[in-house]
Amino acid sequence: MSRDAPDATSQSKQPNGTTESACCTGVPEVEEDDLVADVQLLSALGNDTRYELVCRIGAAEGDVCVCDLEAAVGISQSGVSQALSRLYSAGLVTRRKEGSWRYYGLTDDAEQLLDTLATLRTDDE
Amino acid sequence: MSRDAPDATSQSKQPNGTTESACCTGVPEVEEDDLVADVQLLSALGNDTRYELVCRIGAAEGDVCVCDLEAAVGISQSGVSQALSRLYSAGLVTRRKEGSWRYYGLTDDAEQLLDTLATLRTDDE
DNA sequence: GATTTATATTAGCAATTACTAATATAAGAA
């Protein structure tokens, strides 16, 4: 490359690796297993219906019954059931049976994430 | 409904609302604007390529050049560019020009989220 | 056992997504 522009790190007065091209340093490796797990979690949340379900469960006191969620969210019973199943697979909700009723609650992971998101919202306002 | 099963809250010894059906309490309202913003952020991250980009940028010291990200992630130049554009729109990355080079860094929001995700990973092991 | 209710699972389809190739724009060198 003919440009010889300074790389990003040369400006921080602390060179941290050999320059492999004129503008750039290498990019660190990332842990593939971590990526897969995180993306499963993030993509489960990254949908209107599913995130709304998580937020409603999180805002309730105690566990919430499917039938209530169904009425609140306003899509079909099967749609809600599938959404909850996806959230459960991603480790974001807990579920228990009680007779013919199914109750859903948030996992600790989900609660922590919602907390962080709430913090970001507040900081951004 | 003919079942008359106890609702979820009756077990916590603290009734918190009128029972609108035999099994259930109401579901709290959620703030629609918050949902939209959060889902934009979460869905931007909920994709292999884009999350990998964020993680690589986060793991680097200082800002990273597009051309380095492109080589690291291994999809087309246009694919990387579109991914970065989506992340920028979601407020997860910063960008600056320097000559013909473009450098990307993480926003504070993104850093906080990555921290939380790392914490969850550690807790879950 | 038959019937009803709650909800999970399956099948199908329109809409959306994530990517490549092509093109446009910007910057630097000759």
Place this chain on the structure above:
DNA sequence: TTCTTATATTAGTAATTGCTAATATAAATC
């Protein structure tokens, strides 16, 4: 000015997603 390089934007398409309707399963009642 032309040419080259870096990278954003556009167009197109195969794959994936999110939903409804239908069906299956589980639990309760008579």
